[in-house]
Amino acid sequence: MRAKDLAEAYPMARLDDDAFTAVTTMASQRRPGVVVLDEGSRPLHVLPGTQVLRFLVPGYVQDDPSLARVFDETDAIEACVSKLSGHRVGDLLPPKDKRTEPALVDGDATVLECAALMVRLRSPLLVVADGDVIHGVITASHLLDQLLTQPNS
C-alpha cells in the first residue's frame, strides 16, 4: 500500500475561486479545511475552518465572545453570509508570512513513511502529489485506520 493508493478526495480550490462555494463545500463535507492551489495548480496552503471563521466573525466579537449573545441569530447568520459573497478564496488566506506550506508526500511513499512525516511536520494532513498531479489527501485518522484496523478486517 502506497500513499497514492490511500489518497482520498478532499476539498480543493484555486485562489480565484468563489469563496462562498469553496467554504460551503468544505462545511457540507464536514472537512476541517480546504487545500488552496496556486496559479500553477500547486498546493499553496491548507485553509482551516478557524481561519474562515476569523474572516467572518466581527473583530469586536472575537475580542469579547460574550458580546455575541446580544446579536439576533438570524441577523448574525445573514451578516456572515453577506461577508463572504463577492470574495475569492485568496481573500480568506492569512497574510503571506503566516501561511504554512502544505505537507507534501510523493505517491510512492509507504504507510510508515507517511506516518513519520506527519509526526515530523506536526501535520494531521498530507497532500499526495507527483509533480503537478495531485492524487488527494491522507489524514492522520485514515493512516491510523490503515495501520491498526486493516489487518483485522
Add this chain to the structure above:
Amino acid sequence: MRAKDLAEAYPMARLDDDAFTAVTTMASQRRPGVVVLDEGSRPLHVLPGTQVLRFLVPGYVQDDPSLARVFDETDAIEACVSKLSGHRVGDLLPPKDKRTEPALVDGDATVLECAALMVRLRSPLLVVADGDVIHGVITASHLLDQLLTQPNS
C-alpha cells in the same frame, strides 16, 4: 440554536481506558482526535491522531522518514499494533507541560459565540459541557455549515 443543540457525539475516552480500543474507534470514525476525560469525567485533553502516531512510529524513523521505505509493510503494521497493546489512554498523552486544555463552551452559547471562541482560542473543536454533563463536541466545519448553509436548506 444553541451549542447544546449543535453538539455531536465524538470519540471520548478515560485515562485508564484501553489505548487500542480508543484509537481504533477514533480511526474508524475518521475523527482527528479523542477527547480524554480525567478521573472526575472532566475533559482533560484532546488527543490528536498525530500524537498517537508519535507514540507508534519508532524514533529513528521520525528523525529520518526515508528510513521507513526499508521496512516491510506487514512488519511495520504489526509493530505498531503491538506497541499499543497493553497500554492505557493516559500513556499516549504528551507530557503535562505540553498538554492544552480542551476549549470548553456552555450549552447555552450561541452559534456566533462559539465561532468567536474558536477564533480566539485557535481551536477547531469545542467541547460543549454544563458542569460534568458533556453534551458533545462542535467542530469548525459544523459551525460553518450552520452559519452558511442552513438558511438555504
